[in-house]
Amino acid sequence: MNIFFYLAISILPLGSAVAIEFLGPTAVAAFYARSLKGALAALLALAGVLLVSGARFSQEVAGVVFALLAAFFWAGYIFFGKAVSNDRDISSLAVAFAAGALITSPALAFGVGHEAAWGHIGEILFFGLGLGLLSNVIPYSADQFIFRRVGEAYFALLLAMLPVAAALIGFFVLGQKLSFEECVGVLCVVAAIALGKPS
Numbered sequence: 001m002n003i004f005f006y007l008a009i010s011i012l013p014l015g016s017a018v019a020i021e022f023l024g025p026t027a028v029a030a031f032y033a034r035s036l037k038g039a040l041a042a043l044l045a046l047a048g049v050l051l052v053s054g055a056r057f058s059q060e061v062a063g064v065v066f067a068l069l070a071a072f073f074w075a076g077y078i079f080f081g082k083a084v085s086n087d088r089d090i091s092s093l094a095v096a097f098a099a100g101a102l103i104t105s106p107a108l109a110f111g112v113g114h115e116a117a118w119g120h121i122g123e124i125l126f127f128g129l130g131l132g133l134l135s136n137v138i139p140y141s142a143d144q145f146i147f148r149r150v151g152e153a154y155f156a157l158l159l160a161m162l163p164v165a166a167a168l169i170g171f172f173v174l175g176q177k178l179s180f181e182e183c184v185g186v187l188c189v190v191a192a193i194a195l196g197k198p199s
Helices: 001-007 016-019 023-032 038-054 061-084 091-111 121-148 152-158 161-172 179-198
Strands: none
Touching: 001 016, 001 091, 016 038, 016 061, 023 038, 023 061, 023 152, 038 152, 038 161, 038 179, 061 091, 061 121, 061 152, 091 121, 091 152, 121 152, 152 179, 161 179
């Protein structure tokens, strides 16, 4: 999922890649919607993400394909993540991380195959470990605890907060301006989460 997303953003603008990738959680939210209200919440979340991310049409087919693959795997992550969360501990998640590390380790070997890279192997391992912890271990462990408390549809809606949080951090911390469309997008996501909240 993450690898395809990183490949997508190496080709597409970030906003477009995020918007396409969010089709996965939106499909899950719509699939598990038990009512018209739930389906409307999924559509509002999608509209909000599109507005916040500033998605633009792209003719970069490879980037779009990578983003769609990320969306597919994100939907699968939600579906299977809920099943994994039924374990009392996160041992299944630990096994998944170990398997993922074994599968992706050859890429590290090829990536540091260049002679100049071996002089920086400590840095590469340090930043690789940091990236793994911050982009996988910590968020996915948190996801497991959230999955135990909410269903797939509401979890998928909560994911719409990711681009909204990024936009708000940009506004409050980095002093970036929010456009009218981004403000409307934030309101759409907030409305979607309120509308889709389980009773």
